[in-house]
Amino acid sequence: MDWGNILGNAAGELISPTTAAYALAAIGLNIHFGYTGLLNFGQAAFMLIGAYAFAISVLTFGAPLWVAVLAAFAASILFAFVLGIPTLRLRADYLAIVTIASAEIMRFVVTTTSLTNVTGAANGLSNFSGGFYDINPLPEGRYGFGPFVYSADQWWVRLVGWGIVLLATLLVFLLMRSPWGRVVKAVREDEDAVRALGKNVYSYKMQALVLGGVFGSLAGVIFILPRAVQPANYGTALTFFIWTIMLLGGAATLFGPIIGAMIFWVVLSLTQGILYGLIDVGILSFISTSQAGQIRFILVGLALMLLVIFRPQGIFGNKKELSFSV
Amino acid sequence: MVGRLALVFASVLSVCFALVVSIGMPAASASAAAPASVDTVHLSATPAPSPEPTSDFTSTFTVSGIIKSGDEGVESVDVAVSGNGFDETVSTNAQGRWTVNVPEPGTYTVALDESTLPDGVALRDGTEASKEITLAQTNSVSVLFPTGEDTRQTTGFGEQLLIRIVAGLNFGLLLALAAIGITLIFGTTGLNNFAQGEMVTFGAIMSWVFGVLLGLNIVVATIVAVLLGAVFGYLNDAVIWKPLRRRGVRLVQAMVVSIGLSIVLRYVYLFNIGGQTKTMNVGLSTPVIIGPLRLTVATLISMGLSVVVLLAVGYFLTRTRIGKATRAVSDNASLAAASGINVDRIIRIVWILAGALSALAGVMFALYRQVSWDMGFQILLMMFAAVTLGGLGTAFGALIGSIVVGLFVELSTLVLPPDLKYASALVVLILVLLVRPQGILGRRERIG
Numbered sequence: 001m002d003w004g005n006i007l008g009n010a011a012g013e014l015i016s017p018t019t020a021a022y023a024l025a026a027i028g029l030n031i032h033f034g035y036t037g038l039l040n041f042g043q044a045a046f047m048l049i050g051a052y053a054f055a056i057s058v059l060t061f062g063a064p065l066w067v068a069v070l071a072a073f074a075a076s077i078l079f080a081f082v083l084g085i086p087t088l089r090l091r092a093d094y095l096a097i098v099t100i101a102s103a104e105i106m107r108f109v110v111t112t113t114s115l116t117n118v119t120g121a122a123n124g125l126s127n128f129s130g131g132f133y134d135i136n137p138l139p140e141g142r143y144g145f146g147p148f149v150y151s152a153d154q155w156w157v158r159l160v161g162w163g164i165v166l167l168a169t170l171l172v173f174l175l176m177r178s179p180w181g182r183v184v185k186a187v188r189e190d191e192d193a194v195r196a197l198g199k200n201v202y203s204y205k206m207q208a209l210v211l212g213g214v215f216g217s218l219a220g221v222i223f224i225l226p227r228a229v230q231p232a233n234y235g236t237a238l239t240f241f242i243w244t245i246m247l248l249g250g251a252a253t254l255f256g257p258i259i260g261a262m263i264f265w266v267v268l269s270l271t272q273g274i275l276y277g278l279i280d281v282g283i284l285s286f287i288s289t290s291q292a293g294q295i296r297f298i299l300v301g302l303a304l305m306l307l308v309i310f311r312p313q314g315i316f317g318n319k320k321e322l323s324f325s326v
Numbered sequence: 327m328v329g330r331l332a333l334v335f336a337s338v339l340s341v342c343f344a345l346v347v348s349i350g351m352p353a354a355s356a357s358a359a360a361p362a363s364v365d366t367v368h369l370s371a372t373p374a375p376s377p378e379p380t381s382d383f384t385s386t387f388t389v390s391g392i393i394k395s396g397d398e399g400v401e402s403v404d405v406a407v408s409g410n411g412f413d414e415t416v417s418t419n420a421q422g423r424w425t426v427n428v429p430e431p432g433t434y435t436v437a438l439d440e441s442t443l444p445d446g447v448a449l450r451d452g453t454e455a456s457k458e459i460t461l462a463q464t465n466s467v468s469v470l471f472p473t474g475e476d477t478r479q480t481t482g483f484g485e486q487l488l489i490r491i492v493a494g495l496n497f498g499l500l501l502a503l504a505a506i507g508i509t510l511i512f513g514t515t516g517l518n519n520f521a522q523g524e525m526v527t528f529g530a531i532m533s534w535v536f537g538v539l540l541g542l543n544i545v546v547a548t549i550v551a552v553l554l555g556a557v558f559g560y561l562n563d564a565v566i567w568k569p570l571r572r573r574g575v576r577l578v579q580a581m582v583v584s585i586g587l588s589i590v591l592r593y594v595y596l597f598n599i600g601g602q603t604k605t606m607n608v609g610l611s612t613p614v615i616i617g618p619l620r621l622t623v624a625t626l627i628s629m630g631l632s633v634v635v636l637l638a639v640g641y642f643l644t645r646t647r648i649g650k651a652t653r654a655v656s657d658n659a660s661l662a663a664a665s666g667i668n669v670d671r672i673i674r675i676v677w678i679l680a681g682a683l684s685a686l687a688g689v690m691f692a693l694y695r696q697v698s699w700d701m702g703f704q705i706l707l708m709m710f711a712a713v714t715l716g717g718l719g720t721a722f723g724a725l726i727g728s729i730v731v732g733l734f735v736e737l738s739t740l741v742l743p744p745d746l747k748y749a750s751a752l753v754v755l756i757l758v759l760l761v762r763p764q765g766i767l768g769r770r771e772r773i774g
Contacts, residue, residue, distance in 0.1 A: 039578060086760040092578060093518050094718075097710050098759060101752040104707055108749035236703075240585055247582070287597075294597045301589030308582045309575060 001281060006273030008147035013265035015148065020161030021047075021223035022264065026246040026257030027168050028215030034251035034321075035176060036208035037188030039092045042083065042099030043216050044238040045106045048231075049075045050217025051224045052110055052119060058128040060118060065131035069221065076217030079106075080210040088205045100236060111231045119231070126228035132157070154226075161222045165258060168215055173254055175211075184208055185252075185321075237297075244304045250317030259315060264300075271296050388466040389436060389459060390425040393418050395447040395473050404442045409434035417442075431461040436469045447473050483740075485618040490736040496625055498712075498732020499632035500694070503687035504702075505709040505716075505724040506639060507559075507680030513656030513719035514669075514676050516577045517567065520584040522709060523702030524591035525562075525681055529555045529688025531595060534604050534697045544608040544693075552685045559681015563674055588703065596699040604697040628690040635686065636725060639679075643721055652676060656719055708735070708748065711755040717765030726766055730754075 013019055025043055032040040053075035057063040063071065087098045110119040119125065136156040144150055150158070175181050186194045187204055195201050223233075241264070249260025275292035278284040284292070313319045389407050393400045399422020406415040407426040412434070418424045428434060437456040440449065449455060449471060459467050508522045529551045537547030566587065570580055610624035643649040654662040655672045663669045684702075691701060712731045716723025731751045738750035758765070 086756055090759060090763055093581065094714070094759065094763065096518070096578075096581065097714055098756055101707055101711065101755055105749045105752045108746055108752075112743050112745045112749075114743040114746075237589070240589060243582065243585070290601075291597050294593045297593040298590050298597070301586045301591075301593065304586030304589065305583050306586075308579050308586065309570065309573070312579055 001274075001277035006270065006277060009273055010266045010269040011147040013269045014262050015158055015162065016265065017157045017161040017222055017226050019261050019265045020158070020165050021219045022242060022245055023165050023219075023258045023261035024161075024168055024222060025216050025219035025242045026249070026261055027165070027172060028212035028219065029242050029246050030251060030253075030257050031172065031208055031212035031215070034246065034253070034256075035181065035188060036184050036205060036212075037092075038088070038205060038209060039096040040099050040209070040212070041096045041236075041239055041243075042101075042103035043212075043242050044234045044236065045079065045083075045099075045103035046076050046213045046216025047220035047223060047238065048103070048106050048110065048234040049079050050220030051229050051234075052125075052220075053217070054221045055125040055128040055224065055229050056118060058131065059125055065135065068128075068131070069218075072217045072221050073214055076213045077210050080213040081206070083213075084206045084209045088202055088209065100239070103234070103236065103239060107231055107234050110234075120229070122231060124228050124230040128229075129225050132160075132225055157222075157225050161225075164218060164222065168218075169254060169258065176254075180204075180207075240304070241300065244300060244307070247304070247307050247312070247314050250314030252318070252321040253314070253316040256314055256316045263315075268296055268300075271299060387428045387431060387461050388425055389428060389434060389461070389469060390423065390466065391436075391469040391471065393422045393424070393438075393471055393473065395444075399423065400444060400447060400473070402442065404439035406437045406439065407434050408437070415439075428461065433458060433460045435459075438471050443473070449473055482618075486740060487737075488617075489619060490740060491733065492619055492621070494733035494736030495729065496629050496694070496732070497735060498729035499629055499636070500687050500690050501705065501708055501712050501732055502636060502725045502728035503632055503690075504684045504705070505712040505728045506636075506721050507684045508709055509713045509716070509719055509721055509724040510652065510656070510676045511680055512713070513721075514652065514659070514673050515567065515571070517584065518577075518581045518710075520581065520706065521562070521588040521591060522680070522684060523704070523706035524588050524595070525555065525558060525684035525702065526688040526691065526705065527592070527595055527699065527702035528558050529685025530692035530697045530701055531599060531688075531699075532685065533689040533692050534599075534606060537608050538604070538606060544610065547608075548686070548689045551689050552682050555685020555688070556678045556682040558685070559677040559679070560674065562681065563677035567677070568670070568673075588706075592700055592703055599697075599699055601699065606692045606696055608693070610693060624690075624693040628693060631686075632690070635683070639683070639721070648672070648675060708751060711751050713765075714755055715758055715765055717767040720765075720767045723765055723767035730766075 025047055028046065029040060029043045032038040032043075050072040053072040054068045057068040057071040058065075083099065083102050087095050090098065109115070111122055112119075113121045115121065133153050133156065136153060138152040138156055140152050142149055142151050144155070176185070183194065183199055183204055184207075187199075187201055191201050194204075245260035245264045246257055247260075248263060249256025249258065272293065275284065275287075275295060276289060279287065279289060279292060287295075307314065313322050391405070393403050393405075399420065400418060401420050401422065402417045403422075403424075404415055404417055405424050405426070406413070407428065408414075410428075410430060410432045412428055414426050414428075416424050416426055435456060435458055438449070440455050443449075455471075457469060459469055461467055504522065504526050507525065508519055511517055511519050511522075532551035532554050533544075533547050536542045536550050537544045540547075542550070566583070567580070570583065575583070610622065610627065612623045614621050614623060614626060641649075643653060651662065651667045651672050652675070654665070654667055655669055659669055662672075688702065691705070695701070708731055709728075712727035713724045714727070715730055716725065716727025731754070734754055735747045735751045738747050742750055
């Protein structure tokens, strides 16, 4: 087994743009669930909307980069309103079912063959990130150290992705120590008490939903910059992975989503490397490489179950701040 | 306590693995031997030309194909090839073959004259009678015109409506079997069980293992699958949910646990049976024609059986002591316990019932649309839509909700593209929650 390669790949996941995208989506979900107590099981839909709004503005309307990013913002805000108006008054578990249903509706809509001209149906969309790489200020060439050697474009998407993650974290930090953050956390703890104090709970929930959704759509944009848009990526599994990441790091914590995303991807990469290695050297000869990939997802599911049962506050979380209140 | 639960977890997983691995291993080898397709419509094709050098060492460029109906070639069907100033019409020979030599590479239009097709043979739905082909990298191209039995006679709107209504009822009844499990579990324990879809898949896989792999009679295979489904439901409760209830795990927490369980089970299934769809070739696909309707024996049996089983469940819930106790626990668990009902026992019975009903739904889904590792998960949201529509926690609501969802899914294809039919049911779910959040039969107190 080539341990150098396995560990190198795993280390690469630490700063990969995919990890950044998942971290950002988890930061958004953390605003929804961790701080406000909203059971949003449709975070994949926000990522889908960000990704498609960005790609469609570039491909269909020939929009420049900044317009495409604004389109992703606008689309996710609109979706948050459409989602929130009927559902935010419902009890937590209804909200979960409705959000997961809306996410699936969005996925069905972008996959339908009747919209092939716009969404590319099951094939998705590609070749939309030229504008992003055109403004890359880094000089051509490959640089880095150890396992982190990338081309200028690869560094560019990593720098931007993680830059946005850090800005989002800073924003969450500032918001949550502001009066707004205190009200939102109070909504999580006791909605009726907040209402009794004269606050409009519905409006605060909506603001939180919009903010977390905008982070989700930005995550969708970062996610697709190094790859094509594939509708199959936005299934319910994506939402569940983001939940796992958030719960792993710790809900209602500042750095939980980032650390959670890093651990999630490093562990996935390590298990894949080790399983493939064991198959290569003939120790696990009775399973195929695709089965090895499936074992990883069995482990994800198990991790989610064990985490929620034995350490629902995750790595950094405070059990008192956890809002499994129903 | 923590150690014991961990132990319990290890054991449930080993049970899952043992159950599926022990039957999954022969599955991998047997599935390869099974016939690749039971499709009665035969795709006629010469093998796709392998990439040849582009230099024309032969000067013939051919466009060819076979037109078949079932396994028989269809004779004297006219095919016209035109383009690049070239136009030629040929007829198929006795084997259904046709070949046109064209002068040069380029783009040609191949058109099939539908009026020359014999009665009862037509192009398969959605196939164009005219196709553009390009001869560029190769010297020959084969063009396919898949045929099927002429299904276009049923284009009248009334008949379409009738067909969709029957299909919707069928789907709704199957959904109801699985959804009643969800709603009973929610009613008695408050848990939204996201792993219910995997109970459906479990039944389907078991019926495939016993009915197809081991070649048992489908009736026996169904009974075995339902019994194993009941055991599976019992194990779910005994190994995971009962310890979690003892531990005082919150409901939302438990819901996330069920999501984790659903991921684990789904990938355990995939690990064992692989990603390909398994065909349930058990000889129940004989067509039955009633007026404009073309149904299979399997559809009729599954609709009949669903009705009977649903009536039995209704009788159980309203007339038997245990059924009444179940409804009492759903209503108010503490009060039920105070009046001498063993709540844990009722919950156990509910899980067993849910497991058995879901497995039965799984078997029927398998007969209706074959077996795949994530078939249950694909309809999970339909089940949730059904129980939410009917009112979470009410068994009869689940039945009504399921039939509404089933009808809506099928009827929506009259106006919407078929690949949006599930989306339309989910839109209805959201609209109903806007107007009547407690569902059709639900009570106001159930919403927050």
